Amino acid sequence: MNNSLPPIIIIGAGMAGLACANWLHRAGQASLVLEASDGVGGRVRTDVTPEGFRLDRGFQILLTDYPEARRMFDYGALDLKTYRSGALIRLADGRETKLENPLKAPSRAFTTLTSPIGTLADKLLIPKLALQLQRQTPEQLLAQPAVTTLEFLRQYGWSEQIIDSFFRPFFGGVYLDRELSTASNFFEFVFQQFVKGDAAVPALGIQQLPEQLATRLPAGTVRLNTPAAAVLDGGRAVRLASGETLAAAAVVLATDGPAASQLLGSQATAGEAHAARHTTCTYFATAGRAPSHGRRLLHLNAAPGALVHNVAFPAEVSADYAPPGQKLISVSTHGEHGLSPEDLTTQLRTELAAWLGPVAETWRHLRTYNLTQALPVYAPGQPVQQPLRLADSLFRCGDWAAYPSLNAALGTGRQVAEMLLGK
Numbered sequence: 001m002n003n004s005l006p007p008i009i010i011i012g013a014g015m016a017g018l019a020c021a022n023w024l025h026r027a028g029q030a031s032l033v034l035e036a037s038d039g040v041g042g043r044v045r046t047d048v049t050p051e052g053f054r055l056d057r058g059f060q061i062l063l064t065d066y067p068e069a070r071r072m073f074d075y076g077a078l079d080l081k082t083y084r085s086g087a088l089i090r091l092a093d094g095r096e097t098k099l100e101n102p103l104k105a106p107s108r109a110f111t112t113l114t115s116p117i118g119t120l121a122d123k124l125l126i127p128k129l130a131l132q133l134q135r136q137t138p139e140q141l142l143a144q145p146a147v148t149t150l151e152f153l154r155q156y157g158w159s160e161q162i163i164d165s166f167f168r169p170f171f172g173g174v175y176l177d178r179e180l181s182t183a184s185n186f187f188e189f190v191f192q193q194f195v196k197g198d199a200a201v202p203a204l205g206i207q208q209l210p211e212q213l214a215t216r217l218p219a220g221t222v223r224l225n226t227p228a229a230a231v232l233d234g235g236r237a238v239r240l241a242s243g244e245t246l247a248a249a250a251v252v253l254a255t256d257g258p259a260a261s262q263l264l265g266s267q268a269t270a271g272e273a274h275a276a277r278h279t280t281c282t283y284f285a286t287a288g289r290a291p292s293h294g295r296r297l298l299h300l301n302a303a304p305g306a307l308v309h310n311v312a313f314p315a316e317v318s319a320d321y322a323p324p325g326q327k328l329i330s331v332s333t334h335g336e337h338g339l340s341p342e343d344l345t346t347q348l349r350t351e352l353a354a355w356l357g358p359v360a361e362t363w364r365h366l367r368t369y370n371l372t373q374a375l376p377v378y379a380p381g382q383p384v385q386q387p388l389r390l391a392d393s394l395f396r397c398g399d400w401a402a403y404p405s406l407n408a409a410l411g412t413g414r415q416v417a418e419m420l421l422g423k
């Protein structure tokens with residue numbers, strides 16, 4: 001590296017910024033990554049409590065077949081632990097039904113089903129779509145014209161019964177969108193990814209993903225606790241919140257959408273929308289018994305109007321998520337509920353006790369994460385990717401520039417690196 005030249009400055013050490021820095025580094029090109037917070041990962045963070053619980057900031061999984069993740073990560077070093085394919089679903093009438101491998105081995109999963117999850121015709125449509133999607137690449141699926149997921153499911157022939165008892169809780173949980181208003185090209189992509197890959201977490205928590213990328217960069221590349229305040233001269237300089245100004249060969253905005261607009265000021269595209277999905281994730285712990293009938297299975301709630309959307313037991317998937325003798329319970333909601341933290345915890349306990357038994361009332365509350373900007377809204381008609389080059393020396397990457405997924409964050413980071421490298 002020639003130290004007299006200003007560096008490429010990447011603002012944001014989330015998955016997109018780190019991917020961009022990694023691809024540049026692989027090609028021998030140095031960069032400087034400025035991160036406002038105290039750690040790498042952006043929305044992919046894990047807190048370790050003094051007791052030794054690992055709390056991911058929001059329930060989150062890696063789909064192992066994501067093309068960009070396969071390009072970027074050393075899966076062996078991440079020591080990935082997988083959720084069992086399927087879910088345990090609480091139906092609207094309070095009954096529970098277990099779906100084993102509904103997307104990976106659909107015919108087997110649904111033949112055993114005397115379950116009230118849908119009609120026989122509904123069940124047969126699942127392998128039909130799985131087969132159809134397997135003939136296309138992820139890129140082809142994402143490039144398709146879209147309607148809402150709900151319209152797509154209805155047009156494909158699925159009944160309201162299976163939509164409400166399976167698709168709404170399952171994919172509504174992926175998108176944090178129970179209305180299923182998310183674009184259907186993304187549905188087809190995600191459906192294919194569930195068919196082809198596993199839902200996994202690194203043994204030591206989801207933050208191991210960005211940590212792996214950060215540790216590959218030369219020391220000093222990432223500067224934590226360094227918020228940028230403005231991008232100047234179309235990407236030729238960055239002003240830090242501290243007042244210092246850094247010259248740049250180019251600037252890559254790898255922040256979320258609202259932060260990018262703020263950094264650009266008057267250079268921002270007028271009228272850019274930044275609607276986001278909201279979720280909360282509340283952790284409970286117990287040294288006692290926790291419901292174990294769905295080991296390593298995600299528990300989904302199909303009951304309309306319920307606050308609890310899904311429940312997971314992360315330490316059943318990776319023992320490192322809880323100290324010895326303890327169980328960890330992760331409870332997610334989505335949508336705005338307007339409850340205070342205390343009222344939220346009380347209501348969650350009540351719903352959990354009605355679902356999983358009175359033992360839930362005894363679970364100890366550990367922490368609640370309120371994630372107001374969890375995922376960008378991705379609606380029909382939205383381009384699968386916004387322009388990544390904003391000016392000669394100014395670029396952007398991240399899921400806000402594409403669709404709401406780790407795959408998009410990693411992929412746009414790679415593409416910006418390739419533009420900078422002149423590929």
Ligand SMILES: Cc1cc2nc3c(=O)[nH]c(=O)nc-3n(C[C@H](O)[C@H](O)[C@H](O)COP(=O)(O)OP(=O)(O)OC[C@H]3O[C@@H](n4cnc5c(N)ncnc54)[C@H](O)[C@@H]3O)c2cc1C
Pocket residue numbers: 011012013014015016017034035036037040041042043044057058059060061062063226227228229254255256259263279371373374375397398399400404405406407409
């Ligand atoms: C609860 C939850 C569950 C999810 N589940 C999944 C899932 O199961 N599968 C999946 O594929 N995806 C999931 N996602 C989405 C996935 O986490 C995101 O798509 C991805 O992490 C986005 O990465 P990013 O780099 O684009 O943005 P971010 O992670 O938002 O990173 C942006 C970074 O920029 C920094 N920054 C902002 N402003 C400044 C500034 N002024 N100066 C310096 N730094 C700044 C931020 O601190 C942050 O570190 C989930 C997200 C959440 C929140």
